[in-house]
Amino acid sequence: MKKRIGVYVCHCGGNISDVVNVSEVVTAVKDMEGVAIAKNTLFACSDAAQNEIVNDITSLHLDALVIASCSPKLHLHTFRAVAERAGLNSYNYVQVNIREQCSWAHSYEKVSATGKAIQLVKSGIERVIFSRAMEPFSIPAEQSVMVLGAGIGGMRSAISLANVGLQVYLLEREFFIGGRTAQWGDLSAAYENGPEVVSRLFKQIREHANIHLFIGAELISQSGNIGSFEVKVKIKPRRISGDCDESGFNQAISICPVEVPDDFNFGLTSRKAIYQHYPSEYPAIPAIDDANCNFCGACESLCKSIDLNQKEEILNLKVGNIIVNTGFDPYEPTRGEFGYNEIERVLTLPQFKRLVDISGAGKLNFKGKQIHTITYIFCVGSRQGEEGENQYCSRYCCTTALNTAIIVKRKFADITNIHCTRGIRTYGKQELIYEESSRQGDIFLEFSFENMPVVEERNGKVFVRIKDILTANREMEAETDLVVLITGMVPRRNNNIAQMLKIPTGRDHFFNEIHAKLRPVETVIDGVLIAGTCQGPKNIMETLNSSMAAAAKSAASLSSGTIHLEPIVADVNTDQCTGCGICLTVCPFDAIVTAGPEDKPAVSIVISRCKGCGMCLPVCPEDAIELYGFTNEEMEGMIDGLTSY
Amino acid sequence: MKKIVEQNQAGMDESLIDYDVLVIGGGIAGDEAALKLADVGYKILIVEKDLSIGGRMILLSKVFPTLDCSACITTPKVSETARHRNISIFTKTEVKSITRRQDNFFDITILKRTRYVLETLCTGCKECEDVCPILIPDEYQYNQVARKAVFIPFSIAQPRIANIDIDNCILCGLCEKKCPSDAIDFTLVDTYEHLVVKSVVLATGFRLFNPTVLSRYGYGRYKNVMTAMEMERQLAPTRPYNSVLRPKDGKMPDNIAYLLCVGSRDQTVGNPICSQICCMYSTKQAQLLLGALPMADVTVYYLHVRAFGKGFCEFYNQALSMGVNYIKAKVASVREKENGNLILRYEDFSTGQVEEQEHDLVVLATGILANAEIESVFKGEKLELDPYEFVRQKDMLTNPAITSISGVFAAGTVTGPMDIPDTILSAGAAAAEATAYLKKLS
Amino acid sequence: MESSSAKLKVLVFSTDKISDPAIDLAGLLKKHYPAGVYTISVPCSSAIKPRWIIHALQRGFDGVFIAADGTDCPYGELCVPNTANLVAATQIKMEKLGIAPQRLKMAAICSICAEPFVRYMNSFLHDLDTI
Ligand SMILES: Cc1cc2nc3c(=O)[nH]c(=O)nc-3n(C[C@H](O)[C@H](O)[C@H](O)COP(=O)(O)OP(=O)(O)OC[C@H]3O[C@@H](n4cnc5c(N)ncnc54)[C@H](O)[C@@H]3O)c2cc1C
Ligand SMILES: Cc1cc2nc3c(=O)[nH]c(=O)nc-3n(C[C@H](O)[C@H](O)[C@H](O)COP(=O)(O)OP(=O)(O)OC[C@H]3O[C@@H](n4cnc5c(N)ncnc54)[C@H](O)[C@@H]3O)c2cc1C
């Protein structure tokens, strides 16, 4: 039982005190039993206030601390550290959320909000009366990290991690590395080319002794905690072992009887079941795609390093952190959306990028016709209004579209670009690309969400009709040789990583960080970090920055060699336990074992396996199990606090 | 490069080293980079020329797109930085020169300007402020209120220590007598110090465009034309007044105009690039104004609304649904009426007509410019800048943190305009790259 | 225009990683719900003891709402059946004690379900009002 509790009620500059009468709260609790001091403070998290609290704890010999402020998700650790600095065990600190769950949620009801805040603070005090001092468990931290996805982001994460001395297992699900960047040819913002950029990073990966690259590899199961995750990886058979000379491979590819649409070119071209996307692709050997191969054996007879009987491999690894770099998918328009899949001259930007990349300079031809006029329709699959599926802006596309328009004009003769936008968003230095495309004579029209452009085919000709905001909503129609839909980014389909690693997704369905400004690469699962476009649309530079930031975070958390885990675990009262074993059936982590002498059977908890979920608590018929931090005394104390007058 | 590393592995003398990393600029970028490096175990020095760390962010009101209060996010970061055992901070200090040594370390000269206050003694009680007879415009409130000649910059400053603005001090000595802990000492002088460090992180941030250059908007001439940064202070929890007021007559405004792209995307002022944040901070302020002044109208005159980041478009939709009025227009000029109200003359894209509209307060969303002063500090090696004088990223598409000088890394807005989330990520990248560099050295 | 449901008190058991963030988000987005709604956060919704629920109802709460992890639970899929079982067991106990079982309600609230949370609160309070 605590006898000298310090209570601090934060104004949060006004975020709380504009609604909740903070001094009323202080008055209401200052005479409660066990409270030694109760105060209000402008910003409890500020340095000055922290120092004041530390001083109070030491000079007034406080034995527990309650701070009523923002959500514990923001500052639990900040204030636990305050307690520690003053020599108070950090588990004798309780944070009461009177901002997110009081002043903000009830901002129109000042009186009720103040009343609620009082009950909440009382409940915090009742809880801390019964709290007990605990020490975090320390476990050794594996000096290794698994990176999922070898796109530009994953490669960057891996190199940065390896450079700070960690071992890296880099897993790529496809048979080739580079992710989307490899597909784009000429890139915006720097005069470089996708495959070149990929090969620059790949070179560093190959030369780095700390990086272990697995291709065609997928995570199939995961267990454990930050510091030591145990992961199981499945490596699909590539069905190629070693090197065959180049002509051998080429012959094998040409003899393969199976022809399928080439995903790399978004179906514009086809490939064989044994394939390689472009000559300098990494790794520089083909792969056989099981889904389409009919195992006729024709290729095997031409090249001895083809091995159709190659088996899949399973790998068990132990890593300290996991960085998820699994990227994005381009938005796939629905059939008929701006004529997509109905009118053959309607392409998406990814398809168009591939077309531009694989076409030789001079004339641009598509489906047997030379292209002169190209009409680009922006924000397809993005900014779908308040009710739409994708409300967000995909960020990369304005810049990339205009950059592509510039390249097209440079590479091919007689091109006119018409951009139908919803307001160009070439933010920052990318504005120069917009300027350049204006300067080269591109035409800019602008439509609103309410008046979407219409694409129509009449007598073999394609027309785009638009109401143009820039000319006082004039309706106009242009005949065009090609329509390019500037499709946005969406989360990767068929990605089971989220479920396996328990990564929450945000309102936009991309993976969600804990806090965009405070903890931008961390997820609620300790030790599982996210970076690059799996977290939201980004261009390459932004992908790299977040990947390196994730690497820096990993380095910082693993470098000391130990990880501290929450000591919140279950505890069995062996006097009450009858050893019935019901709890064993509900524990997801096999953390409960039977123990005790034969005449008095009982269960016990394997601390290292217990994750503190508490699933065993309600099933015990004897109420013999408690969870540290959530004991009956604490929970019922809180309820009493909420209902006391 | 290879050769230098070898030579340096041979001739390296760790005992010479004062700090592993010098971080120049203690804004959110510098603090974040320092924290990540310090957590790995490196010894860091942050040199901040201002009186407090926290940069621009510590002075903001709330932050888009979540409307978190900025102080609530900045203060804990800043206090974690100040308290980290591997981080030292010198405020009111400038870096005067950086020179690469034979052994590949850097010789640094810094100038520590005195506060005339003994930092170890000052408790931040503010008693000195009470007795000082001098009143001058408070730069931390963007000159909207006055401060004393001896002052603590703002309530959440880090460190929260008094400073004497000697240019405006009349040396009356009242504060010196009043100070209960004898912290004030007029005999203190500026000092130069020499240090050796292994690497440098540049985090010197940005400047704001000065809108007096664009006289057609009347900033400086018309009192009720203010900048968004000034408005930011009026909306902040540590704000000068307890409400939003017109500078001219202290009246609560009820019809406020925002002008976007002031000093950005404008060749005539030599700044063709977009400032990347002003659309969003204006959208934020518009929402906060509607909260603070429920009866007010807020109109945003824009060319494009660059709501591109995570949650931004949703945030912009939220402003629209709250009733913020967005007009796609080119504003030609602002003129003042006798009552202090302002007439905006603009071309409205939706009608194609030139229109006029009266507002009682005009806020200019001024753009971001490079703070290039750090370039001249490097001796013997050239710190390359981009055409707009931001620090050039040598390899934007594979390693955005490196500059033209090996061992010198860039964090945050020193390389170009960006919001806080992007700043923090870029600072993380600089920390990763600096760590890699230091590992390679040893 | 305060209805009688405005005076009702509801205890929400939320979960640290999934539903409590959603309730925070509701506040952040200024999505208002009645101030009689109080939250206690636990690691997982399947850790709530029936005795706590009954204690709350006996101490004056009009209803208890379990903002369950559902299939998002970081502790695995056992959470869903375990939570359902504890709710059923509690309701049986409630009936024995003469407490209407409708006073305990459960729904899965994901980490961004701010809006659904507010809707649940409004409808739960409304239902309680009619008991
Ligand atoms: C048409 C188009 C043009 C673009 N042009 C430009 C440009 O000019 N400039 C620019 O800066 N940006 C451009 N971008 C953006 C750029 O493509 C992205 O920023 C970049 O590709 C993001 O990299 P990433 O690593 O996050 O994701 P990705 O490139 O998607 O890579 C993710 C990788 O993870 C792998 N993976 C996925 N799931 C798993 C799993 N479960 N296990 C293992 N591996 C997995 C994937 O196979 C892939 O290799 C363009 C985007 C598009 C759509
Ligand atoms: C009006 C306004 C509103 C904004 N609102 C938001 C918002 O709501 N959300 C958001 O995400 N972003 C917002 N921003 C952007 C945000 O302020 C920046 O992203 C952020 O401050 C950048 O941090 P930084 O550390 O790079 O630079 P800065 O904050 O500029 O910090 C640089 C630091 O370096 C110091 N320094 C400079 N030169 C030297 C030198 N030579 N020696 C030593 N020290 C030096 C400076 O004193 C300063 O402390 C806003 C910006 C403005 C102007």
Ligand code: SF4
């Ligand atoms: S970047 Fe441009 S095209 Fe892409 S969604 Fe945003 S506004 Fe639309």
Ligand code: SF4
């Ligand atoms: S962010 Fe918006 S206001 Fe700022 S320069 Fe860019 S377009 Fe203009």
